[in-house]
Amino acid sequence: xxxIFHSEFLIxxxxxxxxxxxxxxxxLDKKEDILKTALDLFVKSGFHATPTSKIAKEAGMANxxxxxxxxTKEELIIALYTEHQNCFTAFIHTNTISDESxxxxxxxxxxxxxxxxxxNKSAFQFMQQFTLSPFYQFISKEYINKQDSLLxxxxxxxxxxxxxxxxxxELLRTLINSHIIGINxxxxxxxMSAEHSNMIIHQSFSLxxxxxxx
Amino acid sequence: xxxIFHSEFLIxxxxxxxxxxxxxxxxLDKKEDILKTALDLFVKSGFHATPTSKIAKEAGMANxxxxxxxxTKEELIIALYTEHQNCFTAFIHTNTISDESxxxxxxxxxxxxxxxxxxNKSAFQFMQQFTLSPFYQFISKEYINKQDSLLxxxxxxxxxxxxxxxxxxELLRTLINSHIIGINxxxxxxxMSAEHSNMIIHQSFSLxxxxxxx
DNA sequence: GTCTATACGTTGATAGAC
DNA sequence: GTCTATCAACGTATAGAC
Numbered sequence: 001x002x003x004i005f006h007s008e009f010l011i012x013x014x015x016x017x018x019x020x021x022x023x024x025x026x027x028l029d030k031k032e033d034i035l036k037t038a039l040d041l042f043v044k045s046g047f048h049a050t051p052t053s054k055i056a057k058e059a060g061m062a063n064x065x066x067x068x069x070x071x072t073k074e075e076l077i078i079a080l081y082t083e084h085q086n087c088f089t090a091f092i093h094t095n096t097i098s099d100e101s102x103x104x105x106x107x108x109x110x111x112x113x114x115x116x117x118x119x120n121k122s123a124f125q126f127m128q129q130f131t132l133s134p135f136y137q138f139i140s141k142e143y144i145n146k147q148d149s150l151l152x153x154x155x156x157x158x159x160x161x162x163x164x165x166x167x168x169x170e171l172l173r174t175l176i177n178s179h180i181i182g183i184n185x186x187x188x189x190x191x192m193s194a195e196h197s198n199m200i201i202h203q204s205f206s207l208x209x210x211x212x213x214x
Numbered sequence: 215x216x217x218i219f220h221s222e223f224l225i226x227x228x229x230x231x232x233x234x235x236x237x238x239x240x241x242l243d244k245k246e247d248i249l250k251t252a253l254d255l256f257v258k259s260g261f262h263a264t265p266t267s268k269i270a271k272e273a274g275m276a277n278x279x280x281x282x283x284x285x286t287k288e289e290l291i292i293a294l295y296t297e298h299q300n301c302f303t304a305f306i307h308t309n310t311i312s313d314e315s316x317x318x319x320x321x322x323x324x325x326x327x328x329x330x331x332x333x334n335k336s337a338f339q340f341m342q343q344f345t346l347s348p349f350y351q352f353i354s355k356e357y358i359n360k361q362d363s364l365l366x367x368x369x370x371x372x373x374x375x376x377x378x379x380x381x382x383x384e385l386l387r388t389l390i391n392s393h394i395i396g397i398n399x400x401x402x403x404x405x406m407s408a409e410h411s412n413m414i415i416h417q418s419f420s421l422x423x424x425x426x427x428x
Numbered sequence: 429g430t431c432t433a434t435a436c437g438t439t440g441a442t443a444g445a446c
Numbered sequence: 447g448t449c450t451a452t453c454a455a456c457g458t459a460t461a462g463a464c
Contacts (some may be wrong), residue, residue, distance in 0.1 A: 048262025182392025
């Protein structure tokens with residue numbers, strides 16, 4: 001990856017670190033090479049069925065070099081999770097437009113979530129695998145709550161303003177997240193045009209809104 | 215496990231094979247010992263982080279004995295998945311009551327799903343892990359569709375009778391399944407009385423119905 | 429059917445030269 | 447920082463006695 005186009009540049013720089021944009025035109029950091037390769041292999045074969053030796057090899061470096069950047073395999077797996085989770089959250093925060101209408105804000109929150117997931121399918125699948133794995137217990141409650149803080153804020157406002165049904169915050173939060181996962185699962189298995197896909201996303205938001213709004 | 219109580223008996227006989235009920239009062243089949251132990255360990259540590267030697271040991275048998283019942287570890291994992299998936303489907307089929315009202319049928323379908331999942335938390339978590347893993351590709355499309363046939367039938371009827379919104383069947387199916395997973399996730403993380411839990415299940419069905427019905 | 433013993437490959441991680 | 451060489455431990459699966 002020596003040269004990349006503008007559109008790819010935006011996506012990739014989004015996944016990784018904005019401060020390292022300039023390096024992208026020449027070479028990614030070794031650390032990022034590892035993370036990128038590990039993601040592909042983990043999604044293809046699972047954490048434990050993917051040896052560190054294979055990651056290093058496919059990332060074009062020696063076995064020992066990988067352990068220079070990550071002390072253990074576990075550290076690598078957890079770093080990979082937080083890397084993408086942070087990216088996901090950052091994307092949603094910058095793409096959820098502020099608006100007088102709460103419904104519009106929910107809509108843009110919803111669309112940006114779906115869009116990120118769609119542009120980062122592997123990352124999202126890995127994050128789901130991770131969430132169900134024993135590694136997840138090493139992620140603090142505080143971190144998890146922080147990631148969902150924007151959604152919780154919106155929900156709180158919605159309930160206060162009597163736009164949303166008066167239900168436990170946690171329940172609403174969980175149902176919305178499940179809904180988003182479901183839409184993603186549908187969009188991934190069906191083979192459709194971008195246009196049709198957008199229509200489904202729009203429809204799905206209406207469904208979600210019918211469910212949670214008064 | 216020499217003697218078990220009636221309630222446990224019902225749950226366990228439900229998980230495994232009805233034709234082997236009589237054996238339960240003395241000893242489970244070795245094969246079922248393996249499956250039961252493997253489930254616990256897989257949920258605790260994941261497929262690959264759980265060695266077959268540990269499964270055999272905890273199931274109270276020699277390493278070689280395990281391989282007498284399952285030729286490979288992969289075969290064991292896949293058998294474990296279908297075992298529980300079959301049980302889940304069977305439970306829903308017998309517990310979804312026939313009724314003139316489609317809404318009532320949906321409600322009982324929904325409740326039985328939630329109830330089974332709640333009584334078989336480990337099994338369900340394993341099934342989700344499995345679904346996201348590379349092993350899932352070994353499960354045929356036909357098998358998957360067959361498992362969801364009751365829901366699809368209900369949905370078809372609902373759309374024909376203009377009770378449900380006219381949306382792609384697959385989309386509805388996926389959204390309902392995600393909703394159920396979400397409710398389960400909420401019920402699992404919160405600590406509540408059976409009474410309160412039932413109330414949430416009831417409310418959640420209303421939400422689902424608001425979403426999919428006209 | 430069940431056990432013991434073991435073959436044989438693989439893996440995570442380290443040491444030390446460059 | 448990166449590589450090569452290496453190791454000790456482990457994991458799947460088999461062979462063969464009982």
